[in-house]
Amino acid sequence: MPGFLDYILLPEADGILVEELVLAGDGTATGLDSAGWRADGGGWWSSAAYARELRTDAGLRGRVVAVRRREAESVYRRLAGAELPDEATLRTFFHDRLPLAGSPPLVLTSPQPPDGFHEVRVYRVLFAGDLGQDSLPRLREVWRMALADPRERVVGTAESRVAGDWFTWDVRRIGPGTAWCLDVTARLGSGSDAAVRPLLRELTVVMRAEGLIPVTIERFS
Known part of the structure; x- marks a missing residue:
């Protein structure tokens, strides 16, 4: 596709x-x-x-x-x-x-959909490279990110609602100067996943604008 x-x-x-x-x-x-x-x-x-x-x-x-x-x-x-x-x-x-390695979703956990939601999926969008000094402030402003626990290498979290779907994502450092990722949780309000790909694309475009190179998109659940 x-x-x-x-x-x-x-x-x-x-x-x-x-x-x-x-x-x-x-x-x-x-x-x-x-x-x-x-x-x-x-x-x-x-x-x-x-x-x-x-x-x-x-x-x-x-x-x-x-x-x-x-x-x-x-x-x-x-x-x-x-x-x-x-x-x-x-x-x-x-x-x-x-x-790119293609396999069924790696189920790390079995998240139960919250009330009112049909399904929960967890994606990781992996990027090569490092963010510049000014990148994190820009990302926090664009996505209105809340600060997260630096001990988990998560520098911020954000969310967006699209129709009946609820998306949240963490900006996570994989290694110093090596890679970053977005861990995206998609809570789908119906049997349709039509909003997933556009949302992943939108997030990827923002990260590319900060100089990162997309590597792959994986699904964990």
């Missing part, structure tokens, strides 16, 4: 990387598609190895910049003298998928 395209400027802004998490029906990630283009020629290329390196090599990751499509369009127009292909065309350049 299609996910959403993300855009990254390659080192020294000499090219563009386009990525898309491949999502299962419940919003978990099963793979990562990517395609890159550089100004020095050769056309579009696709490399699972490069996508993996971007997430494991802090030096490389520190030289790329996550941007929105309009910024990628501007760079491509300047370097290529043409318009960046539309998203349907960009997807045709995905030839080397990076598989």
